[in-house]
Amino acid sequence: MLFYKFIFIKIIQSIILGALILLSVLYIFSIIELLSQNYELTDTLVIGLINTIELLMTIPSILLLMSIILFWNNLKKTNELIIIRHYLSLKKIMLIYSLFILIFASLEINKNNLNSNIKYLKEIYLKGFTETEINQKVFFNFNNQELTISKFNGLNIKKRIIAEISIYKFKNDIFEKSIFSNENHIIGNKIVMKNPNIVTSQSIKDIKGQYVINLEEFEDGFYSNLDKLNLSNKKELVNPIGLLKKITLMIVLFAYISVFISREAINKNASALKYISISVLIFIYSFVTSQIYLESYHIVFHLSVLLTITFYLYKNLINE
């Protein structure tokens, strides 16, 4: 048990050390970028710190890679890694690491949301929340065979008013109706459109009364700083490309461990350059392939990427 605790502590230490080094470099980089801009002194510091976290959140998995390199580098030189490997197989070490891999994989998967929140935080800090007015926001809501396009103009969340709302509804690609109002209020969790105008394929008429929209339809997007959002209720259904990318990410993170904790790499004289280069190559390969979109054979392409990485991991495990 003590042995596992020792490894666990060493992993955490290397993550903290990696984060400290990365944050220091990125902090200096962001402060220098901000010096020429017209911010107040304290604003420069606060925005610099927010930018530092934003930069780190752009590629969170790099922190895990860095911590694995630090873990390997620190324990290899004192022969502790050889002792660890004497008692534990690569699979068991991977199992210990799996908790951290899950954390970093979820950070990587949710990095767009996290970065969007960080940007929003920065905007709030700069503008002051009371002044927050978003010029326009457009939602495309896909719900089974239905599509709803909603456009909000002059949205002020603090004052809870929206200058203009236009909603277009379609069913099976056929236009059903559109609703427009310039008397709108956010009441509780609902938007109330007063005296709306309704356009259908047969008529255009003003309605005395109100049309109510539930804010939950827009999920967290309503309060985010994004000006255009695609929403879908098909989230529960499996998106094959998304799933492939997520699995590839997990396999890549495990592959890093298999590179550094392999029998050859744990030797005191193992070349740092060789193993760091291999991991950088894996990183670049996974990064570039994840950005590629093909109009044809897209799924085949991502499947082949996943298979390549999986075979590489399998090869490393078999060699043990």
Place this chain on the structure above:
Amino acid sequence: MKLKLYLTISYVKYIVLMLIAFLLIIWLTQIIRYMELGQSLAIQLSHVTIITSYLLPNAISTILPIIIFIASCFLNKHINQTNELSIISMYLSSKNMNKIILLIYGFILVIHIFNTEVISVNAYNKYKFKEIEFRNQFKIKNNKNEIYIKDKINLFYEKKNQENSILEKVTTYLIEENIVIVSEQVKYNQSEEEILFTFIKGQRISSSNTEKSFTNFDKLEYKIYNNSNDKISFDKDNYNFIQLLENDNPLYKKAAHRKLIDLLFLILILTISRKLIFINEKSEKLIANYTFNLFMILTCFTILAFITKLFISDVLTVIMFYMGSVTITLITGILLRRRYAFL
């Protein structure tokens, strides 16, 4: 001689490795930031990679001090763990060791000045041209059966005819005009100045403050013009030290003074690193030492940034700026030197 060479290679190896690693990280973050601008993905990666590569010499100047510090910590940890430090101190006098380190640092300073004054400036000039070219291009996001041009158009299609690129079963939203067009087919032609969309058989629906309508059509054309016409505007990074000093803009002159303080900060780091490399202590104490040094360096850097900010906003005069910056640098240097005085 071999020992001297070994020490030199080890130190330079750590610096170069760290520099490459952090440059890669910064490069990647810049690439991702640029890609968020929403260019068509096919052109994007190679194009953006080239554009952002021109920023790397500038990034080297920025991160070099902290990289040297981190590399020094790693070298010290390595030679402590392997007892090489004891062996080195047996065969090399402190004078000899200092000579090697000073030689490396002299080389680093020359490279740094050459990079800041020549390579960075040239690369940044190229970056400005490429960046404007990139900015003025149409930013079209085209993936997953969706075509999107920020604030202009959002188009969803069911399938694309690979032979003639005609989109079928299309729902288009013109964001600016607040108009929806549902059509059976859409053809589009793109040039540098405009994109022409031709909608075949469908309905045009408008439900806005200015227009409420429903229209059936057989053919409808819609053009989006590329209004991006940004012109190149040079900033302080486009000039070297002499050009900045000779410039009439007072902000550029201040940037020249800042370059000198940046150099002073680098010298401070080199001074600290020179001491740090040869610390001989137990592992736990080493980590505490590194952390203390890092904290002091970051504090010094933040105070220097504050002084620079005051200088830029005309609160401090040139003399006060130099006095403040030199004092802070000296105090940091002295504080860290005193800590290692017993070693």
